[in-house]
Amino acid sequence: MRAGQLVRAWAAPVVLVVLQFTVRNRLGANRIAPDFLLLALLVYTTRARPGAGAAAGFLVGVLRDALTPASFGAGALAHTLVGYLSSRAKTVFFAENLLVNGGLFFTATWVRNLIVALASGKLVGPQLVWELLIWSPLEALTTAVAGVLILALFRQWLSIRLGAR
Amino acid sequence: MPLGADRYATRGDTFVLLGCVALSLVAMSLPTRVRDPLASGLRRTVLWPLLQLQTQSEQLRTTRARYSRMTVERDSFAIAAAVLGELRAENARLRGLLGLGPRLGIGFVPAEVLHQATATDALTLVISAGSRQGVKVLAPVVAPEGLLGYVSRVEATTSVVATWVNPEFRASGMAADGSVYGIVGPHATSRPGVWLLELRGVPYRQDVTFGTVILTSGLGGVLPRGVPVGTVIAVARESGWERTYLVRPAVAPGSASHVMVLLENHPVDLRSAFAPDSGNPP
Numbered sequence: 001m002r003a004g005q006l007v008r009a010w011a012a013p014v015v016l017v018v019l020q021f022t023v024r025n026r027l028g029a030n031r032i033a034p035d036f037l038l039l040a041l042l043v044y045t046t047r048a049r050p051g052a053g054a055a056a057g058f059l060v061g062v063l064r065d066a067l068t069p070a071s072f073g074a075g076a077l078a079h080t081l082v083g084y085l086s087s088r089a090k091t092v093f094f095a096e097n098l099l100v101n102g103g104l105f106f107t108a109t110w111v112r113n114l115i116v117a118l119a120s121g122k123l124v125g126p127q128l129v130w131e132l133l134i135w136s137p138l139e140a141l142t143t144a145v146a147g148v149l150i151l152a153l154f155r156q157w158l159s160i161r162l163g164a165r
Numbered sequence: 166m167p168l169g170a171d172r173y174a175t176r177g178d179t180f181v182l183l184g185c186v187a188l189s190l191v192a193m194s195l196p197t198r199v200r201d202p203l204a205s206g207l208r209r210t211v212l213w214p215l216l217q218l219q220t221q222s223e224q225l226r227t228t229r230a231r232y233s234r235m236t237v238e239r240d241s242f243a244i245a246a247a248v249l250g251e252l253r254a255e256n257a258r259l260r261g262l263l264g265l266g267p268r269l270g271i272g273f274v275p276a277e278v279l280h281q282a283t284a285t286d287a288l289t290l291v292i293s294a295g296s297r298q299g300v301k302v303l304a305p306v307v308a309p310e311g312l313l314g315y316v317s318r319v320e321a322t323t324s325v326v327a328t329w330v331n332p333e334f335r336a337s338g339m340a341a342d343g344s345v346y347g348i349v350g351p352h353a354t355s356r357p358g359v360w361l362l363e364l365r366g367v368p369y370r371q372d373v374t375f376g377t378v379i380l381t382s383g384l385g386g387v388l389p390r391g392v393p394v395g396t397v398i399a400v401a402r403e404s405g406w407e408r409t410y411l412v413r414p415a416v417a418p419g420s421a422s423h424v425m426v427l428l429e430n431h432p433v434d435l436r437s438a439f440a441p442d443s444g445n446p447p
Contacts, residue, residue: 021219026226030280030419051178058185062192066207067216067281069318069325070288072200073193080185084178113283119193122285122332124353127360 008157009047012150016040032138034146035109037064041079042086042108042147043158046101050087057083071120078115082108098148105147109140201318208291209320216279216323220293223277227423271389271435272428274298278421279323287360287418288331290314294426295322303387305427311393311415311439312336312381313424324426328418329394330360337384338364338394338412340377341436349379349394352401352411362395362412369406373397379412380436389427391436 020036027033041060045053061079065072086108113136117123123131151158195203208216276294280286294300296319304316306326314328327334330351338349345367352361364379377397383390395412402409 017215018218021215022222025219025223025280030286049175049178051175051181054178054182054185058188061189063207063212064281064283065192066204066212067279067291068283068285068289069201069204070331071283071285072195072204073189073191074285075283076192077186077189080182080189084182084185116283116285120285122288 012043012154012158013040016043016150031135032142034143035139036146038079038082038109038112039105039143039147039150041083042105043150045083045087046090046104047158048087050084053087054080054084057081070122071116074116074119077119078112081115082112085111098151101151102144102148106140106144109143110136113139204325205318205320208323213322216291216293219279220277220322223279223293223422227277271433272299273425274300274428276300276324276424276426278424280419287328289317290326290328290418290421292324292326292424292426293322295320295324297321298426299428300324300426301428305388305392306424307392307427308416308421308424311395312388313416313418313421315387316426326424329362329414329416330418336388336394337382338379339382340373341380345371345373345377346382346384347410349381349412360414360417361398362414363401364397364410364412365407367408367410369403369408371408373408373410375399380439383434390434391439393439 016036016039020040024033024036037060041057044056048056057079058076060083061076064079065075068075086104089104110132114132117128117131117136192200274294276292276298279291279293281291290313292306300316300319302316302319306313306315312329314326314331314334316324317327318325329336329349332351332353334351336349337346339346347364347367349362349364352363362379364373367373375397379394379397381388381390381392381394393415395414397410398413399411400408401411
């Protein structure tokens with residue numbers, strides 16, 4: 001892989017990670033602001049092999065767990081499964097369709113929150129229902145919108161079949 | 166980065182998945198004494214640049230807000246300067262608005278809350294002050310409205326705060342007039358989307374009227390006396406000799422952006438610092 005291709009492949013994920021730690025806290029409500037870190041993972045996993053997607057998800061999850069120790073391990077499990085499944089999903093769906101990608105981002109965010117909430121065991125009863133039916137869908141929606149915008153912005157770079165022979 | 170390669174899962178991919186799932190399950194079952202140093206190590210190494218980035222971003226946001234406030238203050242002073250006799254009163258009022266810090270009368274460290282995008286964010290918060298600023302484990306963490314929690318782990322430049330939402334949180338509480346004492350803890354089954362506290366162990370013969378402000382009692386030596394915890398809003402349950410009250414919290418951890426870590430936990434009464442009119446001197 002040439003240096004130029006490498007830069008183009010990693011530009012969007014790096015930008016998203018920087019956005020997560022600089023811009024996200026300025027977007028208002030923390031619970032519904034887009035999750036740029038998850039988007040960075042999904043941008044990578046939807047273009048990688050399922051095994052690499054799972055490994056990347058595990059790494060992102062562990063790092064995230066270090067920032068929210070209350071649910072240590074639950075984030076790693078959730079991101080591993082989401083990374084693997086999003087990579088597999090690309091074998092089923094049309095990869096370069098923006099709306100399909102938006103739906104994938106929405107579903108992945110909601111499923112991630114579902115797994116974290118259940119696996120951590122910290123949310124119970126009405127709190128769990130409220131989290132899954134209100135906060136998570138709202139966060140998933142803003143994440144999907146941000147993801148579609150990022151894909152539209154980096155469309156030329158991300159649609160390149162890097163590594164293809 | 167095998168982009169564009171065959172994305173159908175092979176046996177190797179399945180092994181990687183199973184390995185990662187197994188490691189995740191191991192991580193979930195780790196005891197606190199292993200888990201906390203591991204998380205702390207990650208925050209001090211891999212995540213350190215990103216936390217610094219987030220801290221700088223928070224400080225930049227604060228700086229801009231302060232700039233706007235100073236502009237307003239400058240304009241206010243310009244108007245006040247027109248009548249010199251009123252300048253001193255105006256100055257006192259502005260100093261009063263500067264915040265809770267001077268009123269506390271004990272050492273504190275201001276810190277930004279570095280929120281994360283997870284459902285359990287409110288249970289433990291990472292803040293931008295650590296041992297270099299003098300923060301210690303079990304140091305009380307307060308917002309201008311009242312108690313947020315206490316420091317559960319300290320690193321060089323960051324700390325982890327266990328908020329009152331955390332299931333393990335307990336504090337000795339009392340009514341504002343000191344007539345009733347009880348144990349304050351998170352209420353597990355509140356209405357959807359509302360985190361509430363409860364005041365437990367109140368003797369049945371002692372009635373607490375709704376609207377009573379609950380403060381920390383200072384018993385136990387961890388939290389200082391007189392920090393607002395919340396307001397009694399209902400009776401949660403009655404059993405045997407005791408009654409449990411629902412308490413609306415003074416501080417919402419999910420929306421807290423700036424906090425103060427108290428550096429000294431010697432017996433001190435902070436009731437006057439949090440009094441409703443203490444921020445508005447005449």
